Amino acid sequence: MQWTMVTVIGSDRPGIVARVSACLFEHGCHLGEASMMRLGGNFTIMLMVGHDGDAGEVEAMLVPITEELGLRLHVDAIDGHLHDHVVPNVRVTVFGADRAGIVAQVTGRLAEAGLNILDLESDVGGSVEAPIYVMHIEGLAAGSIERLREALADLDEAGIDTRVESIETLIG
């Protein structure tokens, strides 16, 4: 079985996941890990699709549905693996009055301090006049938590609040 990464984006409406997944199931595909989110009112999904054929065949299965629903489709062959999770040991929460550059400043410092980001999601709240940017990051820190905190400490003065917490995963 070969894994492909299927990306579908476009105007959201109810039933897209059901249509896409039913089509893939009827064509004998397996699904691996997937992430669907609504971003700015858009439907977005990325999913690992396992199939015996090549990426072109997977694309051909889905084109009738994505065209009917007015969605954009992208399919790549990938070198994917299941049963290979990396467990994060750090959670970083960031928030502040929205302005350009927050993500670049925060993630640049975190990368220098040895953080490998495993999961990132961000949102804009507040009002049109006073938007608030909120970001959650989970990652694997190569060094200490203190090093990450120090790396972000000066952002306080720039109006960006940050919180770095360790994630202790209980195995029982």
Add this chain to the structure above:
Amino acid sequence: MARLEILTYPDPRLKQESHPVEAIDDALRAFIVDLEETMRAGPGGVGIAAPQVGRLERVVIVDVPPRKKSSSHGRQVLINPEITAWDGMAIGREGCMSVPDYTGNVIRAERIGLSALDEHGASHEFEMHGFEARAVQHELDHLDGFLFLDRLVSRRNDLFRRKVYQAPPK
């Protein structure tokens, strides 16, 4: 001494309720030695429950090392354990030897009161908090046929602070 086989989901025995221990004897103590060896063989395991190795009796071992912000009682064998009080809620990440390669967020009480017998039949009362309280709740769930999968919350749910005061079940 022997390392025991860990049952993994979806083995139906993990969904069963375990029976109270009736006799704390040498046979049980020999089993507890094996159960502890099995727990220590896994990477990072801080607890194990008898039903995880297919023995449906209310026996749990926990061993949470003390850490900076959170004291603990170290190695404890808990037989017929009962949670007598609980307070507060916290989200934390959990995994399980019976659910390989998956971790997820679970809400647990922050503090618990606990009564249990040890492997010599002596009765003990504990007050536990933080990571140790989480470990005990995770293991006691096994005795009632629950896995952390039964209690998963979305990874997008951030920690919410809420105090809950509840009388122990009678």
